[in-house]
Amino acid sequence: MAKDPMRVLVTGAAGQIGYALVPMIARGAMLGPDQPVIIHMLDIEPAAEALKGVTMELIDAAFPLLKGIVATTNAVEACKGVNVAIMVGGFPRKEEMERKDMMSKNVSIYKAQASALEQHAAPNCKVLVVANPANTNALILKEFAPSIQEKNISCLTRLDHNRALGQISERLKVHVGDVKNVIIWGNHSSTQYPDVNHATVNTGKEWKPVRELVSDGQWLNTEFITTVQQRGAAIIKARKLSSALSAASAACDHMHDWILGTPKGTWVSMGVCSDGSYGIQPGLIYSFPVTCEKGEWSMVQGLQIDEFSKAKMDATAKELIEEKALAYSCLN
Amino acid sequence: MAKDPVRVLVTGAAGQIGYALVPMIARGVMLGPDQPVILHMLDIPPAAEALDGVKMELVDAAFPLLKGVVATTDVAEACKGVNVAVMVGGFPRKEGMERKDVMTKNVSIYKSQASALEQHAAPNCKVLVVANPANTNALILKEFAPSIPAKNITCLTRLDHNRALGQISERLSIQVSDVKNVIIWGNHSSTQYPDVNHASVKTPGGEKPVRELVSDDAWLNGEFITTVQQRGAAIIKARKLSSALSAASAACDHIRDWVLGTPEGTWVSMGVYSDASYNVPAGLIYSFPVTCKNGEWSIVQGLPIDEFSRKKMDATAVELSEEKDLAYSCLS
Numbered sequence: 001m002a003k004d005p006m007r008v009l010v011t012g013a014a015g016q017i018g019y020a021l022v023p024m025i026a027r028g029a030m031l032g033p034d035q036p037v038i039i040h041m042l043d044i045e046p047a048a049e050a051l052k053g054v055t056m057e058l059i060d061a062a063f064p065l066l067k068g069i070v071a072t073t074n075a076v077e078a079c080k081g082v083n084v085a086i087m088v089g090g091f092p093r094k095e096e097m098e099r100k101d102m103m104s105k106n107v108s109i110y111k112a113q114a115s116a117l118e119q120h121a122a123p124n125c126k127v128l129v130v131a132n133p134a135n136t137n138a139l140i141l142k143e144f145a146p147s148i149q150e151k152n153i154s155c156l157t158r159l160d161h162n163r164a165l166g167q168i169s170e171r172l173k174v175h176v177g178d179v180k181n182v183i184i185w186g187n188h189s190s191t192q193y194p195d196v197n198h199a200t201v202n203t204g205k206e207w208k209p210v211r212e213l214v215s216d217g218q219w220l221n222t223e224f225i226t227t228v229q230q231r232g233a234a235i236i237k238a239r240k241l242s243s244a245l246s247a248a249s250a251a252c253d254h255m256h257d258w259i260l261g262t263p264k265g266t267w268v269s270m271g272v273c274s275d276g277s278y279g280i281q282p283g284l285i286y287s288f289p290v291t292c293e294k295g296e297w298s299m300v301q302g303l304q305i306d307e308f309s310k311a312k313m314d315a316t317a318k319e320l321i322e323e324k325a326l327a328y329s330c331l332n
Numbered sequence: 333m334a335k336d337p338v339r340v341l342v343t344g345a346a347g348q349i350g351y352a353l354v355p356m357i358a359r360g361v362m363l364g365p366d367q368p369v370i371l372h373m374l375d376i377p378p379a380a381e382a383l384d385g386v387k388m389e390l391v392d393a394a395f396p397l398l399k400g401v402v403a404t405t406d407v408a409e410a411c412k413g414v415n416v417a418v419m420v421g422g423f424p425r426k427e428g429m430e431r432k433d434v435m436t437k438n439v440s441i442y443k444s445q446a447s448a449l450e451q452h453a454a455p456n457c458k459v460l461v462v463a464n465p466a467n468t469n470a471l472i473l474k475e476f477a478p479s480i481p482a483k484n485i486t487c488l489t490r491l492d493h494n495r496a497l498g499q500i501s502e503r504l505s506i507q508v509s510d511v512k513n514v515i516i517w518g519n520h521s522s523t524q525y526p527d528v529n530h531a532s533v534k535t536p537g538g539e540k541p542v543r544e545l546v547s548d549d550a551w552l553n554g555e556f557i558t559t560v561q562q563r564g565a566a567i568i569k570a571r572k573l574s575s576a577l578s579a580a581s582a583a584c585d586h587i588r589d590w591v592l593g594t595p596e597g598t599w600v601s602m603g604v605y606s607d608a609s610y611n612v613p614a615g616l617i618y619s620f621p622v623t624c625k626n627g628e629w630s631i632v633q634g635l636p637i638d639e640f641s642r643k644k645m646d647a648t649a650v651e652l653s654e655e656k657d658l659a660y661s662c663l664s
Contacts, residue, residue, distance in 0.1 A: 020355065162392055245355050
């Protein structure tokens, strides 16, 4: 007996990340190979024609799992009945733009979309914010959609998490599937803290700590960290465009693991509402290590945090507090 | 026990179609969710940095099935040991360019790639040509790689096939997965003939002919055909870029069904080496209805062909013969 379709919203769907993401959703990468989907796509009026083109291509691909498409520039129509919302749309930072201007534009967007989601999405809709500044956009969304449970609002740091796994696998010349339990703490920005203190590698016989196998503590505390932090810029330099393929894939992984659960013994990184764990100010959207079961995430508690880590975790929290203050000043 | 990885080459991998295609391959869409892959990506030197960016993103996506990435501008290295080759790279037609100029450039490309594939690919490598003019590029490749069995060289008309399924499903307001057995005859160009005379729809009352359910022969013989033939142009008009998402998806469908088999009672369209079936001249790469089993395709034989269809099938064959002559004149 086929399952009922789930409705998945992608905002900014006519853009680069949207174009990479929608075929992944339509093929079952986000919700599983036996979960039919109806894709809702939202973009702004200037992108209406391009959005139509994406709709046409989705039809042309004859995806067996894709049971319907709603493509619109109307936020209400886009949000109606959605079970999952991937917020890719946002105002990109242009050259010469001040941080405050970018924050100002995005704060307005996320305030308006908070409203639409709260009123029209299905109950228990799971929200993933991708557009930067992801954590703060998610915070604004949360603040202006008070009837959406805060546990249902997250931001994407799975891309950074996957990048960290990739860097360790390249360093050790092992398959990326044999590395697990890195952590991305904090903001999806250059202050994020990629932490390998609890990460392990499958040697074939057993899982061993990354720190033991990489034995170059210096590299792990410096170059590894900066490589992961600045990977987005490295991609832009090479492609002349920002990451779309890997961002879309990470968005699928984030939502897939949230809904279908993390494998036993494995955690992932998600930007979620802080409850004061690990000394992080409550009420920020901060990336933590989480496991997922039965459609809910829970923070991995009780991990040892050394001084080096604490300083980095606090620094990224500080940036998030400043972003929050800036965002609120834009609203006044 | 995990399977040995299969090596898949994508040429033109730094371009739009390549960028859509490689994550699909890495997720198992092309060869199945339990088939590990090693991706070989080839592009020209001006695209080397962009290609490196794609490689970085593939590493960043931490795909469990992706066991390696070879990214190169060296065609021998790219072809080495590949089991599947998807030829997306080619010279695009620019405004002001004569047809003969596009043909000349592509003929040289496919002649040299034929050589490299023949010398370096794994035995029984399956080849899919996507770059336009797809049929003629595939023909050139075949002519200059005589040790590759002709049956292993194909071109993509699955995109047109899927587009035809999509148009019927939209017309009847049904799921695209309930429509099957359209046929695309001939050239992947505006002379292709999308034929629904043997197509059927799954209904609660059993399989019914498309012609009966649509009951509008004027539309099926007119607008339906031109819509499918010109769909590529319609996508370009809307997106300002040519189809990538749907082309990549169709390439995956083509290879998957070829390697893993078509479902019972279902055929698909593939551009294959004509053996004079249906009075199509032998020695052209012409799109036929095929079923696939044990890694081999066979043309569906014995379908009744009415006069209307005969004319269209002949017209597209004439165009292919002309393209073949033009291609050969470019080589002299």
